[in-house]
Amino acid sequence: MTLAEAIKILQAETVVPGSDSLALAGGFASDLMSDVLAFARQETLLLTGLAGDQTIRTAAVRHLAAVVLVEDSP
Numbered sequence: 001m002t003l004a005e006a007i008k009i010l011q012a013e014t015v016v017p018g019s020d021s022l023a024l025a026g027g028f029a030s031d032l033m034s035d036v037l038a039f040a041r042q043e044t045l046l047l048t049g050l051a052g053d054q055t056i057r058t059a060a061v062r063h064l065a066a067v068v069l070v071e072d073s074p
Contacts, residue, residue, distance in 0.1 A: 002022060006024060006045055
């Protein structure tokens with residue numbers, strides 16, 4: 001699956017454009033950045049509820065494909 005396909009399926013809003021043709025290695029969902037650092041693979045899509053600069057730093061360190069911020073909205 002490509003990043004563009006994931007964006008379409010999730011009906012996500014792109015905040016910072018990236019390479020839509022990037023092939024994703026999988027997905028990883030966590031609010032514990034220590035788990036992301038320990039277990040997430042490169043080129044993975046991170047789904048999290050944490051909207052902060054530490055999340056972006058963690059994604060950069062692990063070379064993740066993108067971060068999806070999940071919010072609870074009706």
